Amino acid sequence: MGAQSGDPAAQVSPSAVATGPLFSPPEVSGGASAGLEVPPGPEQEPSGHAASRSWFSRLRHGLSRTGRGIGGLFVGAKVDEQLFEELETALIMSDAGVAATEQLLAALRARVRSDRLSEVAQVRLALRDILAEHLAPLEKKFPLGSALPLVVMMTGVNGAGKTTSIGKLANAFQRRGASVLLAAGDTFRAAAREQLVAWGARNSVTVIAQEGGDPAAVAFDAVNAGRARQAGVVMIDTAGRLPTQLHLMEELRKIRRVIAKADAAAPHEVLLVVDGNTGQNVISQIKAFDAAVGLTGLVVTKLDGTAKGGALAAVAAGSQGVRPVPVYWIGVGEGIDDLQPFVAREFATALVGGESLA
Numbered sequence: 001m002g003a004q005s006g007d008p009a010a011q012v013s014p015s016a017v018a019t020g021p022l023f024s025p026p027e028v029s030g031g032a033s034a035g036l037e038v039p040p041g042p043e044q045e046p047s048g049h050a051a052s053r054s055w056f057s058r059l060r061h062g063l064s065r066t067g068r069g070i071g072g073l074f075v076g077a078k079v080d081e082q083l084f085e086e087l088e089t090a091l092i093m094s095d096a097g098v099a100a101t102e103q104l105l106a107a108l109r110a111r112v113r114s115d116r117l118s119e120v121a122q123v124r125l126a127l128r129d130i131l132a133e134h135l136a137p138l139e140k141k142f143p144l145g146s147a148l149p150l151v152v153m154m155t156g157v158n159g160a161g162k163t164t165s166i167g168k169l170a171n172a173f174q175r176r177g178a179s180v181l182l183a184a185g186d187t188f189r190a191a192a193r194e195q196l197v198a199w200g201a202r203n204s205v206t207v208i209a210q211e212g213g214d215p216a217a218v219a220f221d222a223v224n225a226g227r228a229r230q231a232g233v234v235m236i237d238t239a240g241r242l243p244t245q246l247h248l249m250e251e252l253r254k255i256r257r258v259i260a261k262a263d264a265a266a267p268h269e270v271l272l273v274v275d276g277n278t279g280q281n282v283i284s285q286i287k288a289f290d291a292a293v294g295l296t297g298l299v300v301t302k303l304d305g306t307a308k309g310g311a312l313a314a315v316a317a318g319s320q321g322v323r324p325v326p327v328y329w330i331g332v333g334e335g336i337d338d339l340q341p342f343v344a345r346e347f348a349t350a351l352v353g354g355e356s357l358a
Helices: 008-012 055-062 064-072 081-093 097-115 120-138 162-175 190-203 215-229 246-262 281-293 311-316 344-351
Strands: 016-019 150-156 180-184 206-209 233-237 269-275 297-301 327-331 339-341
Touching (some): 055 344, 064 344, 081 120, 097 311, 120 344, 150 162, 150 246, 150 281, 162 180, 162 190, 162 327, 180 190, 206 215, 215 246
Parallel strands (some): 150 269, 180 233
Antiparallel strands (some): 327 339
């Protein structure tokens, strides 16, 4: 990669830059972008009923599989041992895992005794509150503006929705007044690069890209470009990989090390994007990526009506030795505003089939 120049802007040269609808080679030299066209940007969710639904109603729909299962247990039921046994089964089936389920039910039993709860509606509200308290340590506000640029490294397995999440977050950061620069670190899969460029065009965001090159070099160039342009956020996409692909996990470590050569404090955030439909497999993914690159946060996607959602309770409980990594955002659909900050009380209410946050 060569020695660093005193001028950060001079270090952008190995990678091509895409901005708006076209690549812009005049900003750099030596790029391999000729002939690449930007595909049409992803369509925004149409207006109408779906778009007008509140965020909570969308979240309720996304977690309806578990919400119906748990909520249905309280219909016509009595506060007795059978109710607790059925709740135990439902929580385990929601992917909460044994450890989290035991913690939640122990707390619920204690609450029922101490508050002398005799109505199932009271017990349901108590379960919601206990679950919200259980999930609260995962709720954390993303520190936008804490560094300039704030360098964010995005990781995840194939198909988790990583690149789409980057596009949605770029839009959200811009709405909050931050300038954004993206880096296409998946250098060998043209579709991933083109998808990120499409999001860049849609959001009028510059994309640092290089065809078939070293992903660590692209990340290095992006950080230096972000510093030179005084960008608010630099988000670096990486190729999807399985935790069992040891050589690719080592590549992630290399990318992290090289980013630190461009900015000793970076990456400031290392995020793992996980598919909300993968259940307890989320635990093994978090453990593997955390061990490799030191995660600072999660983005949970595809909570779209088929996901169970209980795995976050397992994360909060530290099941199977997993570190309870904060959840910054959760996604419930394809719309650009369907990725929202994680709020424990909202999530808990939807998970037990609650109809309102009151």
